[in-house]
Amino acid sequence: MAGLAVLPSTSALPLPFPGCSRRAGSLRRIAPKVGRSGPLTIVAQLELKPPPYSLNALEPYMSQETLEFHWGKHHRGYVDGLNRQILGTELAGLSLEEIVIKSYNEGDLLPTFNNAAQIWNHDFFWQSMKPDGGGKPFGVLMELIERDFGSFEGMMAQFKNAALTQFGSGWAWLVYKANRLDVGNAVNPCPTEKDYKLIIEKTPNAVNPLIWDYNPILVVDVWEHAYYLDYQNRRPDFVSTFMDKLISWEAASARLEAAMAQAAEAQAAERAREEEERRKEEEEDEETRDDGGDMKMYVDSDDDGLEDE
Numbered sequence: 001m002a003g004l005a006v007l008p009s010t011s012a013l014p015l016p017f018p019g020c021s022r023r024a025g026s027l028r029r030i031a032p033k034v035g036r037s038g039p040l041t042i043v044a045q046l047e048l049k050p051p052p053y054s055l056n057a058l059e060p061y062m063s064q065e066t067l068e069f070h071w072g073k074h075h076r077g078y079v080d081g082l083n084r085q086i087l088g089t090e091l092a093g094l095s096l097e098e099i100v101i102k103s104y105n106e107g108d109l110l111p112t113f114n115n116a117a118q119i120w121n122h123d124f125f126w127q128s129m130k131p132d133g134g135g136k137p138f139g140v141l142m143e144l145i146e147r148d149f150g151s152f153e154g155m156m157a158q159f160k161n162a163a164l165t166q167f168g169s170g171w172a173w174l175v176y177k178a179n180r181l182d183v184g185n186a187v188n189p190c191p192t193e194k195d196y197k198l199i200i201e202k203t204p205n206a207v208n209p210l211i212w213d214y215n216p217i218l219v220v221d222v223w224e225h226a227y228y229l230d231y232q233n234r235r236p237d238f239v240s241t242f243m244d245k246l247i248s249w250e251a252a253s254a255r256l257e258a259a260m261a262q263a264a265e266a267q268a269a270e271r272a273r274e275e276e277e278r279r280k281e282e283e284e285d286e287e288t289r290d291d292g293g294d295m296k297m298y299v300d301s302d303d304d305g306l307e308d309e
């Protein structure tokens with residue numbers, strides 16, 4: 001493996017702000033290495049990002065032992081696995097989010113999808129929690145929850161139901177939906193106002209809402225490795241504790257703010273594109289009218305000639 005620069009699995013790099021993790025990805029490019037004998041080798045490695053708190057900070061609701069296994073072994077395994085899979089492939093130069101979306105491959109999953117999506121999901125999960133979390137959301141997030149679910153309690157009931165009814169391993173999400181899609185892997189460029197709303201989704205295994213172009217706001221991991229050491233088979237107890245004691249509504253609010261700004265930006269870009277199209281059509285119409293005017297003058301002239309005969 002001469003010429004390859006390999007990063008350690010852990011890093012002291014600062015975490016991206018919770019709401020920005022989707023765009024930030026976790027790819028670090030390493031400067032080209034110049035070997036004595038020749039060609040430059042550029043290697044990119046994904047890093048295992050630590051949770052934004054110490055591993056015992058969520059006790060007694062989530063133990064240090066759970067974090068040591070869940071983050072230290074399971075999450076690390078996904079990072080190490082993906083780095084092996086993408087080495088030397090076209091995926092090696094992409095951001096984590098790009099790898100997730102590209103490897104989803106319209107539902108025909110490539111081998112890298114599970115590792116890539118699990119890394120993204122776990123980064124997002126760690127940032128969805130904080131010590132002394134829980135309570136209630138505030139501001140715009142609370143307003144949208146009440147608008148779209150009727151009440152905070154209504155949203156929490158739907159979220160818990162999704163977490164408990166996800167058969168086998170998977171995830172339950174609160175997401176901001178800014179398009180018209182229910183399924184698929186495309187982007188609808190023309191959502192209407194009623195398409196912008198919060199919804200609850202559940203996904204199996206590693207699947208996440210990025211593949212539908214939704215903006216995740218909050219997630220709970222319902223793989224057994226997330227709760228078995230602390231709660232054994234009692235998933236309902238784990239989910240209730242997550243909701244009441246661990247959720248970081250600050251992180252959720254920041255993500256919603258970023259999602260709404262992104263949607264507004266997309267809307268403005270779409271309006272600008274439509275305006276540009278309209279302007280071009282008007283220019284073309286004007287040119288056609290100008291051409292038509294010349295022809296009319298020519299026909300009139302011709303008619304005049306006939307009359308003269």
Ligand SMILES: [Fe+2]
Pocket residue numbers: 070074122221223225226
């Ligand atoms: Fe997990």
